[in-house]
Amino acid sequence: MPEQPVPEQDPIVTKSYAAHYVVAMVILMATLFWALWDEAFGQRPWKAFQSEWKDRYIAFLKTAKSKSAQSEKQVEQNSDYQQLEQAYEQAYKAAQPHRDELQKQITDLNAKIIAVQNVFTDRRAYANALTYEIETGTSASNKKSEQEDLAKYKAKKSTVEYPDGHREQYNFQQLEAKYNALKDERTKLSAELGDVLKPVTEASTKASQYISDHMVDLTPTQIDGLRKKTAEWDPKIQQINVADANIVDRCESCHMGAREPVKITSAVMTPKGQKKPDEYARAFVSHPEPELLKVHDPDKFGCSPCHQGNGRATTSVEKAHGNYEHWLWPLFPKQNVEAGCQTCHAADMVLATNETQFEVINEGKDLFRQKGCNGCHRYDGYDKEPEDLNSISQQLKQLETDKKDNTKQAADLMKQADAAQRMTKQSLCEWQIAKSMGACSSSIFSRTA
Ligand code: HEC
Ligand code: HEC
Numbered sequence: 001m002p003e004q005p006v007p008e009q010d011p012i013v014t015k016s017y018a019a020h021y022v023v024a025m026v027i028l029m030a031t032l033f034w035a036l037w038d039e040a041f042g043q044r045p046w047k048a049f050q051s052e053w054k055d056r057y058i059a060f061l062k063t064a065k066s067k068s069a070q071s072e073k074q075v076e077q078n079s080d081y082q083q084l085e086q087a088y089e090q091a092y093k094a095a096q097p098h099r100d101e102l103q104k105q106i107t108d109l110n111a112k113i114i115a116v117q118n119v120f121t122d123r124r125a126y127a128n129a130l131t132y133e134i135e136t137g138t139s140a141s142n143k144k145s146e147q148e149d150l151a152k153y154k155a156k157k158s159t160v161e162y163p164d165g166h167r168e169q170y171n172f173q174q175l176e177a178k179y180n181a182l183k184d185e186r187t188k189l190s191a192e193l194g195d196v197l198k199p200v201t202e203a204s205t206k207a208s209q210y211i212s213d214h215m216v217d218l219t220p221t222q223i224d225g226l227r228k229k230t231a232e233w234d235p236k237i238q239q240i241n242v243a244d245a246n247i248v249d250r251c252e253s254c255h256m257g258a259r260e261p262v263k264i265t266s267a268v269m270t271p272k273g274q275k276k277p278d279e280y281a282r283a284f285v286s287h288p289e290p291e292l293l294k295v296h297d298p299d300k301f302g303c304s305p306c307h308q309g310n311g312r313a314t315t316s317v318e319k320a321h322g323n324y325e326h327w328l329w330p331l332f333p334k335q336n337v338e339a340g341c342q343t344c345h346a347a348d349m350v351l352a353t354n355e356t357q358f359e360v361i362n363e364g365k366d367l368f369r370q371k372g373c374n375g376c377h378r379y380d381g382y383d384k385e386p387e388d389l390n391s392i393s394q395q396l397k398q399l400e401t402d403k404k405d406n407t408k409q410a411a412d413l414m415k416q417a418d419a420a421q422r423m424t425k426q427s428l429c430e431w432q433i434a435k436s437m438g439a440c441s442s443s444i445f446s447r448t449a
């Protein structure tokens with residue numbers, strides 16, 4: 001083997017790579033630290049939540065303890081509270097005459113509405129039934145006479161007896177107009193009453209808010225217990241696992257306060273010196289509906305069946321709340337939070353606990369019926385009675401049609417049988433005549449006979 005010539009410019013010998021190595025090493029170290037940081041915190045934002053929680057909750061419990069030592073009486077003796085209480089009494093007195101007047105008007109109006117409603121609902125049901133008949137009936141001549149019936153029915157007058165004893169006569173259109181007018185008036189009066197009562201409720205809310213802000217439900221010993229538990233807390237994933245229902249909800253890894261036994265608002269979780277509650281403070285609030293969580297124990301129901309969101313996700317608030325393109329069930333927005341009840345309570349007409357009327361969903365369900373949406377969008381079990389009536393009347397209709405078909409078919413069969421009998425007699429005669437005429441030798445008979 002001939003010796004390789006040594007190149008004159010051997011880069012290994014002639015050039016220094018120190019700078020390259022330094023750059024590569026810096027990048028390597030940076031990625032290493034980034035990876036370590038990401039592993040420990042980047043992918044686990046809940047750790048930061050829980051460490052904030054520890055500090056803020058302990059601070060809150062400290063002040064809560066001193067407040068809890070005061071009894072409600074002491075809070076009520078406070079001059080700030082007494083001012084609020086006075087303001088409430090003044091507002092109450094100021095509103096009283098107007099309020100009483102409006103309430104009386106509304107009561108009278110309600111009695112009138114019931115009087116009209118009693119007559120109107122009967123007539124409307126009858127008119128609707130006729131309309132339904134016309135829309136679903138088949139024959140055109142029937143339709144015409146039924147339409148005349150409907151017009152006649154609507155023109156007929158009926159008598160409404162008002163609570164004061166006087167009577168009025170209305171045809172259908174007038175009755176409907178009267179009914180709507182009375183209801184509009186009630187809506188107007190109720191709104192007016194709301195306006196009159198507004199300062200009173202505001203003053204009363206302020207006074208009771210003052211008490212709840214300055215009172216704590218727990219005794220100082222219980223609060224000490226909570227403080228101890230919180231101080232000993234090690235950050236870890238908080239998880240609800242309901243295997244049967246395939247629910248894994250880690251929401252409480254961040255929402256640490258959700259099920260705490262004291263009322264926690266975002267205001268009390270805001271660190272001193274900060275004006276507005278930050279993200280942490282907003283996440284640490286106790287659940288606004290503890291009564292509801294008693295009926296739906298999160299250990300059995302989880303959180304996401306009511307709220308939606310991605311229960312398993314913990315790497316960011318967006319992902320946990322399902323607000324990204326790979327999750328089809330994002331958290332219901334605040335104003336729409338009761339939408340979640342529909343998942344399980346679609347068939348219930350009204351939802352309420354001792355503490356809360358769920359007005360948004362109840363109003364929605366009411367509108368859904370009033371506007372006739374359930375005529376086409378049916379739910380199993382929802383508004384069951386009309387549904388049952390409807391299906392039975394459909395069945396009756398079907399049976400009626402079947403009966404007509406069967407009678408017609410029977411008559412047809414009888415006719416056919418008669419005809420067949422006549423035919424056999426006739427063809428027998430014809431055959432005999434033909435035979436006697438010697439026609440039997442014709443090609444037809446010779447082939448078939
Ligand atoms: C990574 C931490 C984190 C996780 C996990 C998390 N949240 Fe939140 N959540 C927050 C923060 C922070 C806020 C306050 C944000 C704000 O007000 O903008 C919040 C606010 C909310 C609110 C109030 C929303 C509003 O519109 O006012 C609800 C309800 C809620 N979360 C439910 C859930 C549910 C249910 C889950 C589990 C499926 C969950 N969260 C998981 C951090 C988290
Ligand atoms: C039975 C249904 C239901 C379940 C289960 C439920 N919630 Fe809620 N949650 C509600 C309703 C309703 C509201 C809104 C109440 C209101 O605004 O008065 C609410 C409000 C909230 C809020 C907003 C608080 C605020 O002040 O803005 C948070 C945060 C929250 N829930 C977290 C949770 C977590 C965490 C769980 C699981 C441990 C959970 N919820 C389980 C029905 C439920």
Ligand code: HEC
Pocket residue numbers: 292295296301305306337338340341342343344345351352353358
């Ligand atoms: C995952 C299904 C589910 C969701 C979502 C759900 N519920 Fe329920 N709810 C139930 C079940 C099951 C019961 C019966 C619990 C029991 O009797 O122990 C119940 C009971 C109730 C009751 C008590 C009824 C009674 O007769 O005492 C009320 C009120 C109620 N739910 C309201 C709500 C509201 C309001 C929401 C939405 C914020 C909601 N529920 C969301 C399943 C659900």
Ligand code: HEC
Pocket residue numbers: 368371372373374375376377
């Ligand atoms: C005459 C029958 C009828 C009535 C009454 C009716 N709908 Fe519908 N609705 C439909 C049909 C048909 C569709 C389309 C379904 C489809 O495209 O798959 C629909 C679709 C919808 C959708 C979209 C559903 C989806 O999954 O995308 C909503 C929401 C809806 N209707 C709400 C209402 C509301 C609210 C009312 C009452 C104010 C109402 N509907 C009354 C027949 C009706």
